[in-house]
Amino acid sequence: xxxxxxxxxxxxxxxxxxxxxxxxxxxxxxxxxxxxxxxxxxxxxxxxxxxxxxxxxxxxxxxxxxxxxxxxxxxxxxxxxxxxxxxxxxxxxxxxxxxxxxxxxxxxxxxxxxxxxxxxxxxxxxxxxxxxxxxxxxxxxxxxxxxxxxxxxxxxxxxxxxxxxxxxxxxxxxxxxxxxxxxxxxxxxxxxxxxxxxxxxxxxxxxxxxxxxxxxxxxxxxxxxxxxxxxxxxxxxxxxxxxxxxxxxxxxxxxxxxxxxxxxxxxxxxxxxxxxxxxxxxxxxxxxxxxxxxxxxx
Amino acid sequence: xxxxxxxxxxxxxxxxxxxxxxxxxxxxxxxxxxxxxxxxxxxxxxxxxxxxxxxxxxxxxxxxxxxxxxxxxxxxxxxxxxxxxxxxxxxxxxxxxxxxxxxxxxxxxxxxxxxxxxxxxxxxxxxxxxxxxxxxxxxxxxxxxxxxxxxxxxxxxxxxxxxxxxxxxxxxxxxxxxxxxxxxxxxxxxxxxxxxxxxxxxxxxxxxxxxxxxxxxxxxxxxxxxxxxxxxxxxxxxxxxxxxxxxxxxxxxxxxxxxxxxxxxxxxxxxxxxxxxxxxxxxxxxxxxxxxxxxxxxxxxxxx
Numbered sequence: 159x160x161x162x163x164x165x166x167x168x169x170x171x172x173x174x175x176x177x178x179x180x181x182x183x184x185x186x187x188x189x190x191x192x193x194x195x196x197x198x199x200x201x202x203x204x205x206x207x208x209x210x211x212x213x214x215x216x217x218x219x220x221x222x223x224x225x226x227x228x229x230x231x232x233x234x235x236x237x238x239x240x241x242x243x244x245x246x247x248x249x250x251x252x253x254x255x256x257x258x259x260x261x262x263x264x265x266x267x268x269x270x271x272x273x274x275x276x277x278x279x280x281x282x283x284x285x286x287x288x289x290x291x292x293x294x295x296x297x298x299x300x301x302x303x304x305x306x307x308x309x310x311x312x313x314x315x316x317x318x319x320x321x322x323x324x325x326x327x328x329x330x331x332x333x334x335x336x337x338x339x340x341x342x343x344x345x346x347x348x349x350x351x352x353x354x355x356x357x358x359x360x361x362x363x364x365x366x367x368x369x370x371x372x373x374x375x376x377x378x379x380x381x382x383x384x385x386x387x388x389x390x391x392x393x394x395x396x397x398x399x400x401x402x403x404x405x406x407x408x409x410x411x412x413x414x415x416x417x418x419x420x421x422x423x424x425x426x427x428x429x430x431x432x433x434x435x436x437x438x439x440x441x442x443x444x445x446x447x448x449x450x451x452x453x454x455x456x
Numbered sequence: 457x458x459x460x461x462x463x464x465x466x467x468x469x470x471x472x473x474x475x476x477x478x479x480x481x482x483x484x485x486x487x488x489x490x491x492x493x494x495x496x497x498x499x500x501x502x503x504x505x506x507x508x509x510x511x512x513x514x515x516x517x518x519x520x521x522x523x524x525x526x527x528x529x530x531x532x533x534x535x536x537x538x539x540x541x542x543x544x545x546x547x548x549x550x551x552x553x554x555x556x557x558x559x560x561x562x563x564x565x566x567x568x569x570x571x572x573x574x575x576x577x578x579x580x581x582x583x584x585x586x587x588x589x590x591x592x593x594x595x596x597x598x599x600x601x602x603x604x605x606x607x608x609x610x611x612x613x614x615x616x617x618x619x620x621x622x623x624x625x626x627x628x629x630x631x632x633x634x635x636x637x638x639x640x641x642x643x644x645x646x647x648x649x650x651x652x653x654x655x656x657x658x659x660x661x662x663x664x665x666x667x668x669x670x671x672x673x674x675x676x677x678x679x680x681x682x683x684x685x686x687x688x689x690x691x692x693x694x695x696x697x698x699x700x701x702x703x704x705x706x707x708x709x710x711x712x713x714x715x716x717x718x719x720x721x722x723x724x725x726x727x728x729x730x731x732x733x734x735x736x737x738x739x740x741x742x743x744x745x746x747x748x749x750x751x752x753x754x755x756x757x758x759x760x
Contacts, residue, residue, distance in 0.1 A: 189552060235737060241549050242491040243740060245556075246685040249493075250733040253682065257729055370675075375560045382553070418568040425560035432554045433539055436546070 163288035165404065167360055169396050170292075170299040171353050176380040176392035177306055178349035184386035185310060186342040187322030189241045190248040192232070193377055195255035196225035196347040198369030200354025202259065202266060205275045205364055214278040214359070221355035222348045229347035233340045252374075259366040271365025278359045295356055302349055309345065310389055318342050322387070375421060379428040385440025394439040399424070461594050463715040464708065469600050469669060471707020472607035475700045476662035477680055478687035479614060480655025482699040485688070486631025487648050488544055490551035494535065494559035495659055496681030500674065502528045502660025503667035504566050507575060524664060525657045531562075532656025533649055541648060559677065567674040575672045603665045610658065611700055618696065627651055631694065679729065686736045692746030701747065706732055 175197060182188040204221035208214055236247040259266050266272070277286045278294065285291045309315055320328040321335050328335050358364050376399075384395025406420050431438060477499050484492045505527050509520035535558055543551055587596050618624035626647050629637040638644050666680070687706045691698025713731045714723050723731070739746065 187549065189549060191556065235741060239740060239744075241552055242485075243689070243744070245493070245552055246491065246682065246689070247736065247740060249678075250682055250686075250729075250736060253679070253729055254733055257727065261724070261727065375564075378553075378556070378560075382557075414571060415568065418564055418572070422561070422564040422568050425557055425564050428557040429539060429554060429561055432550065432557060433543065436550065 160288045163292040165400065167288070167292045167295045167356075169400050170295045171357055171360075172377065172380055172399070173392055173396045174299055174302060174349055174353040174356075175377045176384070176395055177303065177389075178346040178353070179377055180381050180386065180389075180392055181306060181310070181349070182339075182342045182346040184381060184388070184391065185315065185322060186318045186339055188237065188339055188343055189245045190343065190346075191245055191374065192248040192252040192255070193346070193350055194369050194374040195252040196229060196350035197354040197357070198255060198259060198366075199225045199228065200351030201358035201364050201369070202272070202354075203351070204355035205272050205358040206265070208276055208278075208359070209272065209274075214280055218278075218352065218355045221358075222351040225351035225354075226344045226348040229343050230340055233343045237339050237343065238336060256366055256370055259369065266366070269366060271363060271367075272358075273363045275358050275362045275364070277362070291360055295360070298352065298356065302352065306345070306349065307389060314338070314341075319387070375425055375428070379424040379431075382428055383431050383438055385438030388438070388440035391438055391440035398439060459715060460712075463712045465594060465596060465600075466715070467708035467711035468704065469603055469707070470666075470711060471704035472604055472611075473662045473665045473669070473703075474680070474683050474687050474707050475703025476607055476610060476665075477659050477684040478691070478699040478703040479611070479696060480659045481684050482688050482691075482694065482696055483627065483631075483651050483655045486627075486694055487634065487651055488540060488551060490548045490555065491685060491688075492540075493552065493555040493681055494562060495655070496679070496684060497559045497562040497677035498528055498532060498656045498659040499663030499666065499680050500672075500677030501531060501562055501566060502663030503672050503676070504570055504674075505660070506664045506667065507570075507577065507672060511575075511577065521661070521664060525660050528660025528663075529653040529657040532652040532659075536649060536652035540652075541645065544648075559681065563674050563677055570674070572674055577668055577672075599668050603668065607662075607665065610661065614658070615696075623647070623650055682729070683732055686732045689736060689739055689744075689746055692748040695746070695748040698746055698748035706735070709735060 175193065179193045182190060200221040203224045204214075204217040207217035207220055212220075232248065232251055236244055239247060260269055262268070277284055277291070279285070280294075285294045310318070317328060317333050317338050320331075320333070321338060325335055328338075380395035380399055381392060382395075383398055384391030384393065403420065403423060406423070407416065409416065409419075411419065477496060480498075481492060481495045484490075484495065502524050505524040506520055509515045509523055510517065513520075515523075539554060539558060540551060543554060587598065587601070588594070618628060626637065626642045627650070629640075629642060630644060630647050630651075634644060637647075663680075666676070670676075683706055684703070687702035688699050689702070690705055691700070691702030710728050710731050714728050
């Protein structure tokens with residue numbers, strides 16, 4: 159039973175990560191490849207604060223706000239760039255973050271990682287076992303999902319989609335597109351930081367290796383497989399990955415093959431999805447195959 | 457200041473290999489107008505193919521190199537034919553993110569087959585030949601001399617190929633104006649195939665050279681991609697000589713920047729990648745068209 163709670167908690171975390179990435183990647187069309195860095199910063203910030211005596215509530219908030227601030231700083235320098243430049247700049251940012259996590263020994267303990275991160279304690283209640291931690295994560299996920307849903311369905315969200323489809327048109331309507339993009343990027347980083355905090359206190363051990371570009375592939379494949387730019391996409395993506403590919407874990411293969419094999423299958427899925435069903439699972443049943451409109455909405 | 461010549465040479469060595477990857481990236485960008493995130497992974501693949509033939513099977517150097525380059529070219533061809541070419545009419549955005557996926561696919565394939573551990577070509581029983589210049593001020597191994605010479609020969613060859621051969625001319629015509637090139641009877645699909653074959657072959661060869669100097673890990677491709685991007689942007693998007701100069705500059709900046717101690721301060725070598733990234737940010741902010749790039753008014757990097 160504990161395994162199912164474990165799995166369900168991970169599903170919530172991946173859902174948060176995929177939906178927050180979808181917020182700027184799928185809905186706004188910002189090709190930023192540093193989601194994993196925001197996730198890592200959130201995890202480290204939260205773990206370090208709690209280990210130095212801060213209450214969990216404060217650490218959780220800081221874990222979201224710090225990446226959000228960084229994302230706005232990064233965005234101010236690079237969000238006006240065209241897609242290719244932005245992709246490279248953000249990929250570079252992700253590399254810098256992981257190199258800092260690895261080399262700033264006095265703060266992050268370098269490659270050794272942080273062990274013994276305490277379980278969260280909110281108003282005197284400790285979420286120590288798997289079941290209660292799952293309820294905590296599910297509650298937070300539900301709230302964040304609802305907030306993101308309201309944001310995306312609001313006039314604000316419609317402007318984001320306009321920017322993705324035709325930025326010049328959005329500008330001509332008098333929208334400050336840079337401010338909109340920065341906000342979307344910031345919200346994405348905020349939620350990723352929250353997810354990072356939950357991850358750190360769930361696993362209770364983090365090291366720089368958990369936040370390398372490799373793990374971006376899982377988030378990307380979930381988002382793309384489910385359907386970029388659809389709210390239900392990440393739900394479908396997480397379900398598909400967890401139901402069909404999590405059982406791969408039980409294949410009778412040595413561990414050193416299993417991990418890479420799963421990543422290999424994910425990346426193959428990612429390429430095939432974009433090549434043949436660019437709108438993903440979420441777009442399948444209302445798939446309009448007009449060329450150049452691959453992100454047609456539901 | 458005694459170590460400056462040594463740093464310059466080291467920078468030149470790493471820079472010339474980055475330049476080789478950057479040139480291929482620039483060629484691909486010229487026709488399909490997207491940054492191929494999978495290009496550095498092709499170099500990584502080349503390094504691993506060579507490891508297989510040279511170390512595991514024990515073939516001599518030249519045949520191993522030849523078959524490695526051929527295999528890399530073939531992989532590049534396959535990815536173009538089945539992924540990139542069919543998607544060429546989609547937005548730049550789609551091509552870009554597909555190439556991220558292709559890169560992950562290549563990396564995970566290598567990780568699956570060869571495991572993630574670090575390897576090197578050098579064997580303990582085979583000491584490298586060392587040459588001393590100016591007393592002991594400059595130490596270069598014979599491998600390093602070979603790297604520099606072959607990289608520069610390759611660059612020169614590529615330059616003359618693009619300038620004078622028929623295929624080279626049609627490649628340049630394509631990157632200038634694809635539809636017009638089609639009108640005058642250039643077989644676009646065939647030429648794009650050749651661009652992928654050529655640039656993947658060069659990247660594969662560069663991968664071998666890099667792995668001789670450093671070591672092999674499946675993660676090296678990502679890093680190479682970023683360095684090559686920075687080189688391309690430094691030199692100016694779409695400019696082949698720019699990519700060469702940009703690559704050399706990045707190599708020099710990295711090695712001189714981390715090796716030099718000025719007034720007691722130096723940058724630790726673990727932050728080497730920070731240098732490339734800072735240079736990138738500075739260029740994006742102050743001179744986005746790079747050193748040799750065209751001005752934004754005549755920018756052809758957008759699709760018509």
